[in-house]
Amino acid sequence: MEGSATGRAQISEKVIELFVDIIGFIDRSQVTEQTDFIHDFNIIDDDLTCFVMQIKWQFNLHATQKDWDHITTIKQIVDLIIERSNVQFGH
């Protein structure tokens, strides 16, 4: 159970790090899993696309456009990564 929480926390941190690094003008302290990356900040379309594409490439995430349609928060991205990666946290 603890392993699962740690694994999720690591993925969450990596997603937030990517978001902060790519967008460039948002401080790490402003971002949590609850952050709505589409509406909470005034981010241009190209930057949002860059962030999502990096998520796909970095996590080798096989997701369809349909999967992405309802996603607006960091938490939903983390959930999708965990769901699609078949990673088994803990034993």
Add this chain to the structure above:
Amino acid sequence: MQESDLHTAIMRSQFELQRNGIDFGSTSSMAFHLGNTMTSCPAVLVLPGSPRWAHAPSYQLLKPMHADLSVPSTTFDELWACTQQHYGLTAATVLTGVAGIPLSKTAVGTWVHVGSSKTTNLASLIGMRFFPRTLIRQPTVARMAKATFGTVRVFGIIGRGIPFVAVGLAVFDLISIGKCAYEARNGR
């Protein structure tokens, strides 16, 4: 791709940018400054800036940190061919010819969220893939870039100011692309 002299290219680019509400001021002044700068630094990025005094330029020139001064002048075609080769661009993307031609996001496999544009361009795509963390770090320029273009990601800016894309591409891989062009010109 057609080449043109610097002043003509600047005038054409300025015209496009002005249609999008971005005004760099005098084209002659920019041609003079760019011409001077590019004699010692073959790649320069132009960003909007506040004039420090009346009639002062309303732009700033951003030079790469480590320019390879041995890279000779090259034609845009040579740089473009080497850029394609360097990034392994496919025949399909080569067909677009110009970095600014809209590409369907769905066709190139990028994400489209509700309400977003359905197209991107080759410059943006290269930026997303290879330079996602290439940001403007200098605080003043970053603030201006954010205010004007809504982004501090260099390729985000290039994607929005396509006329300068050739220069932008050259900035970020000047050494490898420039040397490739040099070798192509010298038949190596």
